[in-house]
Amino acid sequence: MASNPDHSQADPHASASVYELIRSRVLREEIPPNARINIDALARELEVSSTPVREALRQLQGDNLVVQEPGRGYRTTPILNAAELRELFEFRLLVEPWAAKIAAMDRLQNPGYVLEREIADITDLIGRQSDIRYELMDHDIRFHDAILRSTSNEVVRTAYAQTHCHLHAFRLHPGERTGEFTVAEHRVIHAAIRGHEPEAAEQAMRDHLTAAYLRFEVAHGVNSGAPYLPGTHEDRPAATTSLSL
Structure with a gap:
């Protein structure tokens, strides 16, 4: 046979x-x-x-x-330790607020439509699934890459891609079951970019990354207070400083 x-x-x-x-x-x-x-x-x-x-x-x-x-x-490979996670977010804070600012400036390559579609798709999934942690990670990858791609700076985009930051962060902590915080923060970034508000887009991305990092620290009991990272402003803390996971 x-x-x-x-x-x-x-x-x-x-x-x-x-x-x-x-x-x-x-x-x-x-x-x-x-x-x-x-x-x-x-x-x-x-x-x-x-x-x-x-x-x-x-x-x-x-x-x-x-x-x-x-x-x-x-x-x-092993998962990231606390120091490696901090270094990863320090790098992201150096690159991504700048990328969001550039994305909001450039009307011809403004990624507003792509970001809007990403948010719509993940929102639809949230309505149909009780646990979207894995799907939220892939949404996060696409959302942030769309912003970086719109800068047309391949050196920055390649350096960012080589960190595989979302994959390693997910392994350390799978994140929110419902995507409540991430999607809300993405909406603020999208609104600023779509509205061509560079300073607001830059700050919204900085707040998002700082809040995301804080979620990791809270989840792992590393720090009970807001983390200090390059690019944050003492008079403008992350949008969310008290989170339940």
Whole structure:
């Protein structure tokens, strides 16, 4: 009897699907941090050959979610520690308020429509799902990338992309189950960019990033007060300073 065809090889989208499945498992810690990955076992679980699994792991290596050890295969990377998370948000505070300001200035490349669509899509999902943490992460990636893309500065965008900040932040803390705070803060950023208000857009992004960082600190008991980060103003604290997670 002929064996069943390997649909993972016949379907050109199979590798992308396997990548998404493994990515989800790593981010949700179904494959724990700093754990060795058994390619053959994972292929059996996903009912595919080892080829798309290897291709997916190469992609995940580019995301800095897995690392290849010579002669020992692949291992998931450790999650960020408190110092690394702070450094990541310090970098974001240097780049993203500037990007939001530029996005609001440029009428020809204003990303207002793209941001509006992103907010509409995630709002619709919130109405249909009780837990949107994983989907919220992907929304956050697209939302922030649309702003950076509108600056037309590929050096900045590439440097930002190489941090994979959303993926690593999600692994450290999956975030809000309902997306209440993130989406509300995105609406303020969108309104300022769409309305061509550069200073307001810059401040809204700064407030959003500071509030997001504070959510991590509160969740992990690192700091009971507002964090000090470059770019924040003592007389203009983050929009949300007392959060329940």
